[in-house]
Amino acid sequence: MWRRFATCVSIVASSLMCTGCWDSTEIDRLSIVTMTGVDVAEDGQSVLGSVQIARASELGTTGGGSPATSTGSAKAYLVESAEGPTEVEVMAKIRSSLPRKLFMGHRRVIVIGEDYARRGVGQLLDEIVRNPQSRLRTYVVVAFHEQAQKMLQVPSDLNRLPSDAVVELEQSGSVVAMDARRFAKQLTSHSDPYAMGIAMFTNEMSEASPEALTLENIAVFQRDKLVDWLQGEAAKGFLWISRDLRDDSETVTLPDNRGKVSVRLGSVRTSHHVKIVRGQPELNINLHAIFDINQNASRLNLLQPNQMDVVRKALQAKIQSQIASAMQQLQRDQADPLGVSNELFKYNPGLWRRLEPRWREVYAAMPIHYNIDINIRNAGLMSSSL
Amino acid sequence: MRSKRVIRRLGDWTPHDRRVRLDRLNAPVLSDAMAITPSDSSPAPPADWLTPDLDANIATLRDTLQKASDVVFRPLVVLGGKRACIVYVDGLSDMELVDAHVLESLIQAHSPAPDTPHPLAITHVEAAAEQVTTAGVKPVRTFSAAVESIIVELQVVLFLEGTETAIALNAGGGENRAISEPDAEAVVRGPREGFNESLRTSITLLRRRIRTPDLAIETMQLGTYTQTKVALCYIEGIADSEIVNEVRTRLKRIDTDSIIDTGYIEELIEDNPFSPFPQIQNTERPDVVASMLVEGRVAILADGSPFALIAPINFWGALQAAEDYYERFPIVNLIRWLRYLFMFIALYLPSLYVAITTFHQEMLPTKLLLSIAAAREVTPLPAIAECLLMEITFEALREAGIRLPKAVGSAISIVGALVIGQAAVEAGIVSAPMVIVVAITGIASFVIPRYSFTIAIRILRFGMIILGGTIGLFGIIAFTLAVIVHLASLRSIGVPYLMPASPLTKKNMRDVITRPPHWAMRWRPIETSKPNRQRQSNAMAPAQRMPRGKRRM
Numbered sequence: 001m002w003r004r005f006a007t008c009v010s011i012v013a014s015s016l017m018c019t020g021c022w023d024s025t026e027i028d029r030l031s032i033v034t035m036t037g038v039d040v041a042e043d044g045q046s047v048l049g050s051v052q053i054a055r056a057s058e059l060g061t062t063g064g065g066s067p068a069t070s071t072g073s074a075k076a077y078l079v080e081s082a083e084g085p086t087e088v089e090v091m092a093k094i095r096s097s098l099p100r101k102l103f104m105g106h107r108r109v110i111v112i113g114e115d116y117a118r119r120g121v122g123q124l125l126d127e128i129v130r131n132p133q134s135r136l137r138t139y140v141v142v143a144f145h146e147q148a149q150k151m152l153q154v155p156s157d158l159n160r161l162p163s164d165a166v167v168e169l170e171q172s173g174s175v176v177a178m179d180a181r182r183f184a185k186q187l188t189s190h191s192d193p194y195a196m197g198i199a200m201f202t203n204e205m206s207e208a209s210p211e212a213l214t215l216e217n218i219a220v221f222q223r224d225k226l227v228d229w230l231q232g233e234a235a236k237g238f239l240w241i242s243r244d245l246r247d248d249s250e251t252v253t254l255p256d257n258r259g260k261v262s263v264r265l266g267s268v269r270t271s272h273h274v275k276i277v278r279g280q281p282e283l284n285i286n287l288h289a290i291f292d293i294n295q296n297a298s299r300l301n302l303l304q305p306n307q308m309d310v311v312r313k314a315l316q317a318k319i320q321s322q323i324a325s326a327m328q329q330l331q332r333d334q335a336d337p338l339g340v341s342n343e344l345f346k347y348n349p350g351l352w353r354r355l356e357p358r359w360r361e362v363y364a365a366m367p368i369h370y371n372i373d374i375n376i377r378n379a380g381l382m383s384s385s386l
Numbered sequence: 387m388r389s390k391r392v393i394r395r396l397g398d399w400t401p402h403d404r405r406v407r408l409d410r411l412n413a414p415v416l417s418d419a420m421a422i423t424p425s426d427s428s429p430a431p432p433a434d435w436l437t438p439d440l441d442a443n444i445a446t447l448r449d450t451l452q453k454a455s456d457v458v459f460r461p462l463v464v465l466g467g468k469r470a471c472i473v474y475v476d477g478l479s480d481m482e483l484v485d486a487h488v489l490e491s492l493i494q495a496h497s498p499a500p501d502t503p504h505p506l507a508i509t510h511v512e513a514a515a516e517q518v519t520t521a522g523v524k525p526v527r528t529f530s531a532a533v534e535s536i537i538v539e540l541q542v543v544l545f546l547e548g549t550e551t552a553i554a555l556n557a558g559g560g561e562n563r564a565i566s567e568p569d570a571e572a573v574v575r576g577p578r579e580g581f582n583e584s585l586r587t588s589i590t591l592l593r594r595r596i597r598t599p600d601l602a603i604e605t606m607q608l609g610t611y612t613q614t615k616v617a618l619c620y621i622e623g624i625a626d627s628e629i630v631n632e633v634r635t636r637l638k639r640i641d642t643d644s645i646i647d648t649g650y651i652e653e654l655i656e657d658n659p660f661s662p663f664p665q666i667q668n669t670e671r672p673d674v675v676a677s678m679l680v681e682g683r684v685a686i687l688a689d690g691s692p693f694a695l696i697a698p699i700n701f702w703g704a705l706q707a708a709e710d711y712y713e714r715f716p717i718v719n720l721i722r723w724l725r726y727l728f729m730f731i732a733l734y735l736p737s738l739y740v741a742i743t744t745f746h747q748e749m750l751p752t753k754l755l756l757s758i759a760a761a762r763e764v765t766p767l768p769a770i771a772e773c774l775l776m777e778i779t780f781e782a783l784r785e786a787g788i789r790l791p792k793a794v795g796s797a798i799s800i801v802g803a804l805v806i807g808q809a810a811v812e813a814g815i816v817s818a819p820m821v822i823v824v825a826i827t828g829i830a831s832f833v834i835p836r837y838s839f840t841i842a843i844r845i846l847r848f849g850m851i852i853l854g855g856t857i858g859l860f861g862i863i864a865f866t867l868a869v870i871v872h873l874a875s876l877r878s879i880g881v882p883y884l885m886p887a888s889p890l891t892k893k894n895m896r897d898v899i900t901r902p903p904h905w906a907m908r909w910r911p912i913e914t915s916k917p918n919r920q921r922q923s924n925a926m927a928p929a930q931r932m933p934r935g936k937r938r939m
Contacts, residue, residue: 012852024744024858026768027759034752056759105748106755133748164753 030103032056034077034163037148038124039113041083047116049090050081050149051102054161076160079152087127104133109166110140110180111148111198117219117226125187125224128180136181139170142219142226144197151198155209162213166198169215173246176218176239191339193221194238197229220335228333230326237326240319241270241285241338249294252314259298261311263291263376274343276351281344283366285323288373291315302379316374327368334360434528440547443529444471447545450533457536464492469547473532478540479557488542488555522556538613562587568670568692570837576712580670585615585689588672592619592687595676600624606637608688614645615689619675624682626916632879633684633697647691655697657877662845664838665878667696667703674708682915684879698878698914700885702898704839705729710901718901725833732830732843736777737854737862739823740769745858757819764814770855772816776824777851779806781844784828881913905931 035052042048058076082093095102110128112121128134143151156165170177178195186193197217202210218230218238230238239245248265268289274281293302300307330337341359345352355362436443444459451457456476464470472488526532526543527550535541535554544553565587568580581588589603604618618637620630636655645651648668656665669675670692675685678696686695705725710718742749743758750758765772783802790798807825810816827847834840846869853861876883886894893909896902905926909919924930 024856025747026762027743027747027755028762028765030747030759032747032752032755032759054756054759056756057763059756059760103747106752108752135748161756 025101025103028056029100031098031100032103033107034161035109035111035152035166036104036107037111037113037143037152038087038116039147039149040115040119046083046085047087047090048081048083048113048147048149049087049094050079050152051091051094052077052079052152052161052163053098053102059160076155077162079149081149087124104131105135107135107138108163109170110138111151112140112142112195113148114143114145114226116148117142117221120224121221121226122187122224125180125184129184134180136179136184138180139167140178140180140183140195141166141170141198141215142195144199144217144219144229146200151200151213154200154211154213157203157209157212165213166215169213170196173244174239174248175215176242176244186337186339187221187224189339190336190341190345192223192335192337194242194335194337195219195221220330220333220337222333222335227335228329230329233322234326234329237319237322237324238330238337240268240287240289240323241272241326243270250291250315250318252311252318254298254300254310254314258300258310261296261298261300261302261314262294263311263315264294266290266292266377272338272340272343274340274347276348279351281340281348281351281355281362281366283327283340283368284371285327285368286371286373287319287323288375289319290375290377292378293376302376308376308379312374312376315376316372319374320370320372323370323372324368331364331366331368334364336363340366434530436527436529436532436545436550436552438548438550440469440471440545443545443552444473446529447473447532450529451536454537462489462493464546471545472542473536473545474542474557475536475540477561479542483557484542484555488544488557492544524554524556526552526554538607563692565591571669571671571674571708571835573707573709573712576709577671577673579672581672581687581692581694583690583692585617585687588687588692588694589617589619591672592675592679592685595672596621596679601679604634608637608640608642608651609645610641610643612644612646612690616645616651617687619679619685619687621679621682624680624910624915624918625684626682626914629682629698629879629881629914630684633686636879637686645688645690648686648688648693648695649691651686651688652695657879661872661876662842663701663873663876663883664704664836664842665697665699665876665883667699667836668693668838669696669708670694671708677708677711680921681910682918698881700878700881700911700913701873701883702886704834704836706897706901707835711904715901715903722901725835728830728833729843732827732834732840733847734850734862735827735830736773736823736847737850738859739820740773740851741854741858741862743769744855758817761817761819765817766815768855769820770851772820773823773851773855774848776806776816776820777827777848780824780828885913886911 031053033051034054037050037052039048039050040046054077055075080094080097082090082097084090084093091102110124112124116124128138129136152162154162156162159165159168169175175196176194178193183193183195195218196215197219199214199216200211201214203212204210216231216235218235219226220228220230239248245265245268249262250265251260251262253260266289268287270285270287272286273284275284276282296302298311300310302308302311340363341352344355444461448459454475457473458476459471459473461469461471470492472484474484522541524535524541526535532543532552532554535543539554541554542557544555546552562584563582565579565582567578571580579591581591593601593603598621600622602618602620602622606616606618607613608616616637618630618634633655637651640651640654642650642654652664652666652668653659658665667678672694675687675694675696679685683696683698686697705722710722743762747755762769767775783798783806787795787798806816807821811818811821831840831843834843846865849865850862853865857864873884874882874888882889885891886898891912894911894913897907897911905922905928908921908924910921912919
C-alpha cells in the first residue's frame with residue numbers, strides 16, 4: 001500500500017516538474033490571429049499573405065486600472081505581411097518574424113484579395129480545411145476591387161478589433177453569412193460558391209479614422225475563380241433568394257404619385273425548383289415574404305384591403321425585378337451560386353448526366369419563372385394614419 | 387507492529403469480558419500479559435464481594451479509588467441510627483437531587499421496627515431503597531460493580547452498615563452545554579435544536595421526535611479507558627436487519643482505549659477508509675437523524691459528541707440539506723439543481739480554466755480569450771502554478787479562519803481580500819481571472835450542504851488541477867472516469883454509494899434529480915428499507931385530495 005502510494009506521489013510530483021508538457025502553451029506565448037488576408041504578390045506569381053494579430057496587452061487591464069477602451073486606434077492590433085510561394089510558406093515566414101507562436105484558432109475572417117480570387121481560391125481552401133487549428137466557421141469575404149492587405153489595416157470606430165466589426169456585420173442578417181465550411185461545401189458540390197464583398201468607404205465625420213469597412217456587393221465565383229460582382233439591385237435580388245436574409249426593410253414608391261410606404265421584413269421563405277418542360281429544365285423561383293408596415297408616408301388607408309393591395313403589388317414588383325436582375329446577371333456570367341445544378345442532379349440525375357457537358361450554356365438560356373407572394377400584416381395594430 | 391497484534395487479540399473477547407476487567411483500570415490495558423490471560427466472567431473472587439462491615443468496605447473502596455481525588459465519600463447516619471456512607475463523583479451528580487431525595491429522606495426515615503410486619507422491605511437495604519425517592523435504584527454486591535457504578539455510570543452509591551449490598555442511585559446530572567442551534571447546519575425554516583455532548587440529552591431529543599416502541603436504542607460501552615456510551619438507534623420493522631447487524635458487528639469489533647468523538651467510530655467502521663468520500667454522514671441535527679431513521683437508516687450516537695453518525699448513506703444525499711424537506715418543493719428543486727451545478731463548479735472550474743487556457747485556447751469565445759490573454763500578459767507564472775498557488779492560499783485562509791479566535795477572525799478576511807485579492811493582481815503576480823475562478827470555486831464549495839463531502843471535492847479538485855494543467859482536458863476526463871469508477875465501487879455499510887442511480891432504482895431516482903412534494907414521496911429508499919417500503923398512502927395526491935367537481939375552482 002505504502003509503496004503504491006509513494007509511486008503515485010512521485011509520478012504526480014515529477015509531472016509537476018515537467019514544464020513543457022506536450023502541446024501546452026501559455027496564452028501569453030501566443031499571438032492570436034484574428035484576421036488573415038491573401039493577395040497576389042507584385043510579381044504576379046507568389047502569394048502575399050497578411051495576418052492581423054490582436055495585441056493582448058492593449059486590450060485589457062494590465063496590472064490594475066481600467067481596461068483600455070479606446071476604439072478606432074490602430075494600437076489594438078498589428079498587421080504583418082510576407083510573400084512566399086504558398087500560403088503555408090507565407091505563414092511560416094510571418095511566424096519566424098514574430099517572437100510568439102501564431103495561433104490561428106481564433107481567426108474569424110479571411111479576406112481574399114480580388115486579384116487572388118480571380119486567379120482561384122482552391123489552394124487556399126485546401127489549406128484552411130487541412131489546418132487543424134483553423135476554424136471552419138471563419139467568415140470568407142472578398143475585397144472589392146482592392147488588396148486584402150489594405151482591408152486588414154482599416155480600424156473600426158466601434159470595435160477594438162476590425163475583425164469583430166466584420167464578424168458582427170456578417171451576423172447582422174442582412175448580408176450572406178458565408179463561412180469557410182459553407183464555401184467549401186458549395187465548391188465541392190455542383191454549384192458555385194459566392195461570398196460577401198468587403199469594401200472601404202470614407203467616413204468624413206469620423207475623427208479617429210476616416211476609413212471604415214463595410215460589406216457590400218456579392219462576389220460570384222465560377223468554380224473557385226471569381227467571375228463577377230453582383231451589385232446594387234442585383235445583389236439585393238440575390239439576397240432575397242439566398243436564404244440568408246433575416247433583417248431587412250424596404251421602401252416602395254407607389255404608382256400614380258401616391259407616396260411611399262416602408263415595410264419591415266417579418267419572415268421570408270424561398271425555394272427554387274427545376275421543372276422539366278419538353279426535356280429542357282426550367283427554373284421556378286418561389287418567394288413568400290411577410291412584412292409589417294414600418295412607416296406609411298402615403299395617402300393610402302392601409303386598413304382598406306384594396307388599398308393594401310396597391311402596396312403589396314408594388315412591393316411584389318420591386319422584389320421580382322431585383323431577383324430578375326440578379327438572375328439575369330448570373331445567367332450572363334454562367335455562374336450558379338443558387339445551386340440549380342445540384343437540384344437537377346438530385347432530382348433528375350439522368351438528365352443531369354446528359355446536360356452536364358454543356359451545362360453552363362443550358363443554364364444561361366434557362367427560362368426562369370417567378371412566383372412572388374407578399375403578405376403584409378398588422379396594418380390594423382394602429383388606426384388609420386394621422 | 388507489536389501493538390497491532392495485541393489489539394487484534396483483544397478484539398476476540400466479548401465486550402462483556404472487557405467490562406468485567408474494570409477493577410484493573412489502573413493496570414496497563416494493552417500489556418501483553420493482559421492480552422494473553424483474559425479474565426473470565428465466572429463468579430468473582432471472594433475478595434471482590436462486599437462485606438457487612440461498612441468501615442472495611444469503605445477502606446477497600448478508598449484504596450481502589452485513591453488516585454481519583456474527585457470521588458467524594460460522605461458518611462452519614464440513616465434509618466434512625468444506622469451508619470452509612472454515600473460515594474459519588476463530585477460535580478457529575480445532581481447535588482440538589484441527592485440532597486432532597488437521598489440524604490433528606492434517608493436521614494429522616496426511621497429504622498423499621500423488627501416486629502412491624504413490613505410488606506415489602508425485608509432487609510435494611512430494601513428499606514433504604516424504599517425511602518429513596520429517585521427513579522433508578524440498583525443493588526450492588528461487588529467492589530468492581532460499585533466502582534463501575536461510581537466511575538462509569540456516575541451513580542451515587544450508598545453503603546450501609548451491616549449489609550453486603552450497596553445501592554446505586556441514579557442521580558445523573560452535572561453540567562451540560564445547553565441545547566443550541568448547530569452552527570454548521572443552520573436552517574432558515576425548521577427546528578433549531580441540536581444535539582449536545584450528553585448522550586442522554588441527545589437520545590431525549592431523538593425520542594421526542596420518534597415516539598414508537600419500535601425505536602430501538604442499543605447501548606454499548608466502547609473504549610477501555612473512556613468507557614464511552616455509544617447508542618445504536620434504528621427503527622425495528624423499517625431498518626433492514628442485515629444492515630443493523632452489520633453495523634452492530636462493526637461496532638462490537640471496536641477495541642481501542644478511547645472514543646473521544648464519533649469521528650473515531652466513523653473511521654473505525656467505514657467501508658473504505660482510504661476513499662476521500664465520506665461513507666457515513668455526521669449531523670448535529672436530531673430532525674435529520676429522525677428523518678434518516680424513518681427511512682430505515684441507522685444512527686450512532688456517543689456520549690461526549692454532539693455529532694450523530696448516520697449510515698448507510700449515498701452520494702446524492704450530500705447535496706440535500708435538511709431544509710430541502712421543510713420548504714415548499716418548487717424552490718427546493720431549483721436550489722437543488724443549483725447545488726448540482728455548483729458541485730461541478732467546485733470540482734472542475736479551476737482545472738478547466740487551467741486546461742483550456744494552456745491547451746485548448748480555441749474553445750473560448752474570442753473576446754473572452756483576448757480578455758484572459760490581456761490579463762495574463764504580465765503574470766510571471768504558468769497558469770497551473772498560479773492556480774495551485776491561489777488554491778493553496780485559499781485553503782490556508784479557510785483553515786486560518788477556522789482556527790483563529792473570533793476576535794482576530796476579521797483580520798483574516800482583510801488580509802485575504804486585500805493582500806491576495808487586490809494586491810496580488812495589482813502587482814501583476816496573479817491574473818485577475820484566476821482570482822475570480824478561485825473565488826467562485828470557494829463559494830461553490832460552501833454551497834454543498836455536507837461539510838465532510840466538501841472535503842472530498844476539495845481534495846479531488848487538486849488532482850484535477852494537476853492533471854488539467856499537465857495533460858489538458860484529456861487528464862480531466864480521465865480523472866473523472868477514475869472518480870466515477872471509484873464511486874461506483876464504493877459502499878456504505880455494504881450499500882452501493884451511488885445507489886438510486888447505480889444500480890438504477892427508478893422509484894427512488896425522483897428524490898435525487900428533484901425533490902418531489904411530500905405527497906408524492908410514497909416509497910422509502912429501497913436500499914435501506916427492504917422490510918417496509920411504503921411510506922404513506924397515495925390518498926394525499928392532489929387528484930385524490932379534491933373531488934373532481936371542486937377542482938374547477
